[in-house]
Amino acid sequence: MNSLSKYGFRSALLTSLLAALPAWAQNCETKIGVLGPLSGGAAAWGLAMKGGVEFAAAQSNEAGGVQIGNRKCKVTVLNYDTKYTADGAAAGANFLAGENVKLIIGPVGSPEATGVKPVANRNGQLTFNSSFAKDAIGTQFPNAFHQLAGPSAWSPALVKAAKERFKITSVVVVAPNDQGGTDVASVNADSYKAQAIKTTEEYYQRGTTNFAPIVTRIMNLKPDAVDTASSPPGDAGTMVKQLLEAGFTGIIGRLGGPGTPEIIKAAGGVEKIKGFYWLELVATEDPAVKSMLVDYQKVMKVPAPDNTLLYTAAAATRMVLKAITAAGTDADATKVAAALRGLPAEDPYLGKGVWAGKASFGLAQELVFPVGMGLVADGKHLGVSRLDLSGTK
Amino acid sequence: MESFVSTGVIGLSLGTQYALLSLGFTLIFGILGVINFSHGGFYVLGGYVAYSFSHLAGVPFAIAVLLAALACAVLGYFVELLLVERHVNDHLTTMMITLGLYLIMTTGTLVVFGPEPAEFPFPVSGSFRAGGFFVPYSNLIVLGVCMLVIAVVYLLMYKTRFGIALRAMADDREVAIAQGLRPAQMFPMAFALATGLAGLTGALVTPILALEPHVGESVLAKSFMVVILGGLGSIGGATIAAFIVGIVEAYSSVYLGGSKGALTLFILVLAILVVRPNGLMGSEARKA
Numbered sequence A: 001m002n003s004l005s006k007y008g009f010r011s012a013l014l015t016s017l018l019a020a021l022p023a024w025a026q027n028c029e030t031k032i033g034v035l036g037p038l039s040g041g042a043a044a045w046g047l048a049m050k051g052g053v054e055f056a057a058a059q060s061n062e063a064g065g066v067q068i069g070n071r072k073c074k075v076t077v078l079n080y081d082t083k084y085t086a087d088g089a090a091a092g093a094n095f096l097a098g099e100n101v102k103l104i105i106g107p108v109g110s111p112e113a114t115g116v117k118p119v120a121n122r123n124g125q126l127t128f129n130s131s132f133a134k135d136a137i138g139t140q141f142p143n144a145f146h147q148l149a150g151p152s153a154w155s156p157a158l159v160k161a162a163k164e165r166f167k168i169t170s171v172v173v174v175a176p177n178d179q180g181g182t183d184v185a186s187v188n189a190d191s192y193k194a195q196a197i198k199t200t201e202e203y204y205q206r207g208t209t210n211f212a213p214i215v216t217r218i219m220n221l222k223p224d225a226v227d228t229a230s231s232p233p234g235d236a237g238t239m240v241k242q243l244l245e246a247g248f249t250g251i252i253g254r255l256g257g258p259g260t261p262e263i264i265k266a267a268g269g270v271e272k273i274k275g276f277y278w279l280e281l282v283a284t285e286d287p288a289v290k291s292m293l294v295d296y297q298k299v300m301k302v303p304a305p306d307n308t309l310l311y312t313a314a315a316a317t318r319m320v321l322k323a324i325t326a327a328g329t330d331a332d333a334t335k336v337a338a339a340l341r342g343l344p345a346e347d348p349y350l351g352k353g354v355w356a357g358k359a360s361f362g363l364a365q366e367l368v369f370p371v372g373m374g375l376v377a378d379g380k381h382l383g384v385s386r387l388d389l390s391g392t393k
Numbered sequence B: 001m002e003s004f005v006s007t008g009v010i011g012l013s014l015g016t017q018y019a020l021l022s023l024g025f026t027l028i029f030g031i032l033g034v035i036n037f038s039h040g041g042f043y044v045l046g047g048y049v050a051y052s053f054s055h056l057a058g059v060p061f062a063i064a065v066l067l068a069a070l071a072c073a074v075l076g077y078f079v080e081l082l083l084v085e086r087h088v089n090d091h092l093t094t095m096m097i098t099l100g101l102y103l104i105m106t107t108g109t110l111v112v113f114g115p116e117p118a119e120f121p122f123p124v125s126g127s128f129r130a131g132g133f134f135v136p137y138s139n140l141i142v143l144g145v146c147m148l149v150i151a152v153v154y155l156l157m158y159k160t161r162f163g164i165a166l167r168a169m170a171d172d173r174e175v176a177i178a179q180g181l182r183p184a185q186m187f188p189m190a191f192a193l194a195t196g197l198a199g200l201t202g203a204l205v206t207p208i209l210a211l212e213p214h215v216g217e218s219v220l221a222k223s224f225m226v227v228i229l230g231g232l233g234s235i236g237g238a239t240i241a242a243f244i245v246g247i248v249e250a251y252s253s254v255y256l257g258g259s260k261g262a263l264t265l266f267i268l269v270l271a272i273l274v275v276r277p278n279g280l281m282g283s284e285a286r287k288a
Helices: A002-020 A023-027 A043-062 A086-098 A110-123 A151-166 A179-194 A212-221 A233-245 A260-267 A287-300 A309-327 A333-342 B002-032 B039-056 B061-087 B091-113 B137-159 B161-171 B173-178 B183-205 B216-230 B235-256 B258-275
Strands: A028-036 A066-068 A071-081 A103-105 A126-129 A144-146 A170-176 A198-204 A225-227 A251-254 A275-280 A354-356 A366-368 A371-377 A380-387 B127-130 B133-136
Touching: A028 A043, A028 A066, A028 A086, A028 A110, A028 A309, A043 A071, A043 A103, A043 A233, A043 A287, A043 A309, A066 A309, A071 A086, A086 A110, A103 A309, A110 A126, A110 A144, A110 A179, A126 A309, A126 A333, A144 A366, A151 A179, A151 A251, A151 A275, A151 A371, A151 A380, A170 A179, A170 A212, A179 A198, A179 A225, A198 A212, A198 B258, A212 A233, A212 B002, A212 B235, A212 B258, A233 A251, A233 A260, A251 A260, A260 A275, A287 A309, A309 A333, A309 A366, B002 B039, B002 B133, B002 B137, B002 B161, B002 B183, B002 B216, B002 B235, B039 B061, B039 B091, B039 B183, B039 B216, B061 B091, B061 B183, B091 B216, B127 B137, B133 B137, B137 B161, B137 B183, B137 B235, B161 B173, B161 B183, B216 B235, B216 B258, B235 B258
Parallel strands: A028 A071, A028 A103, A103 A126, A126 A144, A170 A198, A170 A225, A225 A251, A251 A275
Antiparallel strands: A066 A071, A275 A371, A354 A366, A371 A380, B127 B133
């Protein structure tokens, strides 16, 4: 009797302890992978993407975790530094496969996307990249998704607005001479030409650290504007610094991956910039979008990374988590992909979007939300205007 | 015409930077027979030490640069003494040691300073202009300092007993030892001189370019190319090759574009190596 009561006491203690634990701790764990450059000139992109995924995961965990069937699972995030290379991204996909991660947010750029697609396909992984490559996703890789609109969706409208604002008659579009650079720069160049702007495309070897010769070449052309397109933020910052030292007094453009803070820093502050126009991947001045920064600080206890890939990565993660719930599994990327295709494109911060990509890639797996156009003129920040892309096919 | 002159100045500036880096690289190979894969790491470290002193501790930039060179020299001295010395005749082992050291240095800076480029501007801004000709003051200062340091290295190597002893070790180690020179004393000093030069270059150059943990990789690649072109172990060869590379890089990039410029440079290096497989001033085989 004595031993029985002791047994009963222990059982009660164990039951009450288990009840005190969060619901997900009793059940399972869902792993989400992040692939992106976490060091080097493109680190700002990778770190923002990582931050977005970790934030979405932390929010999900605060709410008890992701629902899979009748279980609530804790979301954990594993990341891998791709160093913005194809082989780094492929190695990262294999590393994540080794950790049994089937769902990946990323990679960030075109070289990585090219490297990761066949490997992830072979590993049975879903990817959600942010590359601006013309073949960022495609019908041969049905589990590859795209977390933002490509240049053909926003470039014509932004170029038109930039021309109207700054009366640009000539431009040099400068980018690295690989797919990560040429795929964006060539689309931008077509947009400038369509606006009857004299356009020169200038490509440099990726890994260049001293842009003095390129800057001299640009200065010889005497352009009204220089668009740094999709040059990594570190490269763009160095280039702008050297352009200004060389006496460039024209307009700076940035119609590519986020790199605004680096360019403003290199210029010595907004007040020293004559003119600057850039793409924001989201409409950063929408109140709902702004509120994400507040929530990020609240949940993560640190300020949010100053890079808009944060938003698109967080939105992609939330969509994947919803798809896991709809599919009832996190182990079968094909089922999750099928569920994802059936979900409406919406996000608590970014609002209503559309699934686009049919026209560009042959499949509607591009998650498109409104983007923004930032402007600085005569040393004054003129804000970010919203550009609706709901008509993107 | 102005652009032609500006490009020439850029080429000279690049040449002096490559010369400083390559001198250290070739000194270590010539004297110790070690291919130092951590050379780019000392360049990065020099940049971060100067950044820490000038931006975090408020030390004047010029003193921060000297302290960076000194810190890299001291670290290089102990690296040679403690890690390289006992394996100095084993090429494969020393390659692995220096490669491992580079990875440790890169990861160390990544952990301490973070992955994003540091905000480390050169203290002097603006450009010298005359008509269409321009050259940033920062480039002129770096050019001047690099030329001065190259001259000092030459004086050290050719006009002092220490330099003569180092060159004797490089020429024929056995004979030099027989003459009473002690490798255990000379090698750490040579290593310190080389890493100090790499640190000095990093401290001077990263403020006008970019400072981030992985920037040493491209620096190592460029140094390698210059040293191979000049002839492994040849101080004069490395200096000449550095200026050839700098000037060809500048003119080909300005007049042919970034992609074709890089291609031209590599084709030229390849052509020279076909004609002179041991480099411009390299000997057939390293004696020491």
